[in-house]
Amino acid sequence: MDTTAVRQRTARPGRRGFLIGAGGLTLLGAAGCGGAGSTDSGGGGKARTIKHKYGSTEVPGTPTRVVTVGLTEQDYVLALGVAPVGVREWFGEHPGALWPWAREALGDDPLPEVLPVEELNFEQIASLETDLILGVNSGLTKKEYETLSEIAPTIAQAPGHADFGAPWQDIAAIVGTALNVRKKADTLVRDIEKLFDDARAEHPEFGGATALLASSITGEAWAYAEGPAPGFLTQLGFDLPEKAEKLFTGKDRAPVQVSTERLDALEADVLLVGVYGPENESITSKPVFKELDASKEGRVLTMPEMSEVNGALSFGSLLSLPVALDAMLPRIAALADGDPDTKADKADKAA
Structure with a gap:
């Protein structure tokens, strides 16, 4: 099977508890909005409202300094053309917490700062001057979400799913909407489903x-x-x-x-x-x-x-x-x- 075309579209110039909880959660479902309340608004940066486990968050403009506090969102951000400035380590301990496919997508951009998996360091996150925090594939508590929201607009877990439980299609839709590139996200989802x-x-x-x-x-x-x-x-x-x-x-x-x-x-x-x-x-x-x-x-x-x-x-x-x-x-x-x-x-x- 030739997956080259899909890769070209994405190319860019308590650890034990996390392993158990996210060792593979949620069947691949139909692609959908996954709680995202808007699609591309073109280059104007119109605000989007995104629903999640703890309510809804308005994301203005087009974020460029993105921090991911879930386990896998760095891959989605990179696939959609943005280099994250902070990434939460899951497993692997690769530089920048990026596995080879993500490192390739990063290209010549600087490696993101690595956030520890065991416990969020809010001071570290705040120091990154982020304009968007993504925790879609996460187990954020309400208190953690509220603290993060004081730093920047924060998207918590997708509604209607267990923690760490959103289908990859829904994660793509939410991240794409948050980054104001929903159409690109939908295209990538269709490409992979075709595979x-x-x-x-x-x-x-x-x-x-x-x-x-x-x-x-x-x-x-x-x-x-x-x-x-x-x-x-x-x-x-x-x-x-x-x-x-x-x-x-x-x-x-x-x-x-x-x-x-x-x-x-x-x-x-x-x-x-x-x-x-x-x-x-x-x-x-x-x-x-x-x-x-x-x-x-x-x-x-x-x-x-x-x-x-x-x-x-x-x-x-x-x-x-x-x-x-x-x-x-x-x-x-x-x-x-x-x-x-x-x-x-x-x-x-x-x-």
Whole structure:
């Protein structure tokens, strides 16, 4: 699949708690306003009113000094042509808290200042003289939102979704509206959705098969029904396994810790496991995991924390989704090909 055109459009001259909470939240939904109350107003900079979890915020003009306090908004800001001045670290510890696809989009602009993931430093944010603060893909408390709003117009979590739970299309719409480039955001969303359409057409065998995202965080197993990474699998045509579906009983289908005794709930035609922490302590190294049919038949792909594929899938953004598709599609096809004798070998070669 050729994702070059999409990349050209975006080109420009408690850590553990964050990993659990944002390891992949919210299915890829239909592109929509996601609470944004306006579209492009051209070059005039007409004020836009954007709804969010804690009310609504008016954004005047065209912001240029943007700080992102969510986990992935830096990718959206860069894709839409703005270099952020402050970015919150999630994981990876790359310079400027930018993974390779975002660093490429930054071009020759200076690296943004890095904000710590564990706790917001309001003095640091204020010192950046920002004219817009974005926390769409975040878990901001109301108190944090109110404090940030005293510094600059602040957009909190998208309404109608769990914290860290807005679909990537909605994040794109909100960020695009806030930056006064909504039409560009909509175009990029359509481009990426076309890539998924092409992938499904290329791999009709994904339809009706099951796939699941799990993670091993300091040796504990977690499963995900909602989010960019699970949504990545859904938009490729996969279904969530029935046994895994029963794990998610909350209304927001939040991530669920899976006990060793219930690891069979991870059974799927394709099982992706992000590994955070030492690999020899991962759930994938445990005998009970190795007894899963998915493990014995080579239908598991482990993704080390710092691997680009894990980062791209986890970010699930305008910039990282084309990267994830390029890297993941041949591997997923190898896992799902229905041949237990070749799945593991094919996945290794694809990697």
